[in-house]
Amino acid sequence: MLHTRFTELFGVRHPIVQGGMQWVGRAELVAAVANAGALGFLTMLTQPTPEDLVKEIARTRELTDQPFGVNFTILPTITPPPYAEYRAAIIESGITIVETAGNLPTEHVEALKPVGVRIIHKCTSVRHALKAESIGVDAVSIDGFECAGHPGEDDVTGLVLIPATTERLRIPVIASGGIADARGLVAALALGAEGVNMGTRFLCTAESPIHDDVKQAIVAASERDTDLILRPLGNTTRVARNAVSREVVQRLHDGGTFDDVRDLVAGVRGRSVYETGDIDRGVWSVGQSQGLVHDIPTVAELVSRIIDEAVDIINGRLAALTRR
The missing domain is CATH 3.20.20.70 (Aldolase class I)
Known part of the structure; x- marks a missing residue:
């Protein structure tokens, strides 16, 4: 103890x-x-x-x-x-x-x-x-x-x-x-x-x-598999690296505004990831510590x-x- x-x-x-x-x-x-x-x-x-x-x-x-x-x-x-x-x-x-x-x-x-x-x-x-x-x-x-x-x-x-x-x-x-x-x-x-x-x-x-597919994705990922999105907007958010997070980063890097990424970062899409297991459906939060996660215990x-x-x-x- x-x-x-x-x-x-x-x-x-x-x-x-x-x-x-x-x-x-x-x-x-x-x-x-x-x-x-x-x-x-x-x-x-x-x-x-x-x-x-x-x-x-x-x-x-x-x-x-x-x-x-x-x-x-x-x-x-x-x-x-x-x-x-x-x-x-x-x-x-x-x-x-x-x-x-x-x-x-x-x-x-x-x-x-x-x-x-x-x-x-x-x-x-x-x-x-x-x-x-x-x-x-x-x-x-x-x-x-x-x-x-x-x-x-x-x-x-x-x-x-x-x-x-x-x-x-x-x-x-x-x-x-x-x-x-x-x-x-x-x-x-x-x-x-x-x-x-x-x-x-x-x-x-x-x-x-x-969804178990999200858990398996965390186990398979390394500490390098996250993205920092919304940095140019002063609202930095660390999420799992996927097709959507990369698109958000690219649009803002190219001079886009929040309106240009609003649909991509919508909370309903992130919730759908957890529900469906489709890890590319939206942005979802995960930390660099996923590189230390190797199993799914109780x-x-x-x-x-x-x-x-x-x-x-x-x-x-x-x-x-x-x-x-």
């Missing part, structure tokens, strides 16, 4: 988090993560309405009696989702852990903290982590440049970003991006983190609610393996270095 401030504060057995993943963070995966002793998050915006979120929370509770949370992503958009209604659904459902991401969650922290909700805010830079701490979040998940989805615009990898963050913050820091096994967990702990967040690795598990097998191997590394190889 590995005990950290994170495991104590959030009431879980292991310092491992399954972060919110659009279209993926559903009851079957989150419950499996919770039952394995880690912390899983339902993805709020995967649910079309606040009422659907309430039902998904209830469905998760039918599958586990362990702690789990809800990912609350705040997107810059012309027509924002009904965040206040989703927030009310979270409170009314008795959820006590929320992972916020995207814009600074000041309004939501002010509403959730007084009713006993603990908040982890995901960010991509030290300055954003410090700001999140200043508004009262309980922990920060810091995303290195290796991560899937939005790595920010600073291009700082975890090896630098994690210690740069942990040496400045007083609250627990969760390391995110590029982590898929025990070696990543031990390295993150050595860099000052209190736990790790994994997306790509949990994406490729038996309980992950996506969540329980994965978490147990990571913890057991991490303890072996700490007590074995690393401890032996001090005895030579």
Whole structure:
């Protein structure tokens, strides 16, 4: 067992988090993560309405009696989702852990903290982590440049970003991006983190609610098989390299605007990839850690393996270095 401030504060057995993943963070995966002793998050915006979120929370509770949370992503958009209604659904459902991401969650922290909700805010830079701490979040998940989805615009990898963050913050820091096994967990702990967040690795598990062909594509891929799209627009996103991602990169390289790629990056196409297994149907998020993913275990097998191997590394190889 590995005990950290994170495991104590959030009431879980292991310092491992399954972060919110659009279209993926559903009851079957989150419950499996919770039952394995880690912390899983339902993805709020995967649910079309606040009422659907309430039902998904209830469905998760039918599958586990362990702690789990809800990912609350705040997107810059012309027509924002009904965040206040989703927030009310979270409170009314008795959820006590929320992972916020995207814009600074000041309004939501002010509403959730007084009713006993603990908040982890995901960010991509030290300055954003410090700001999140200043508004009262309980922990920060810091995303290195290796991560899937939005790595920010600073291009700082975890090896630098994690210690740069942990040496400045007083609250627990969760390391995110590029982590898929025990070696990543031990390295993150050595860099000052209190736990790790994994997306790509949990994406490729038996309980992950996506098509098996997508999981097999992750296993077959290397760390080089991702693309950074939307960079010229200041909205860098790391996705699996495929025909669509290459077309997006090329159109923007040739001077195109968002309107020239809007149809290619539509979320409905990415969701279709997960549902149909057609990996060239749209863009879909995956991190460089896919190069470390070589199988499709159950969540329980994965978490147990990571913890057991991490303890072996700490007590074995690393401890032996001090005895030579």
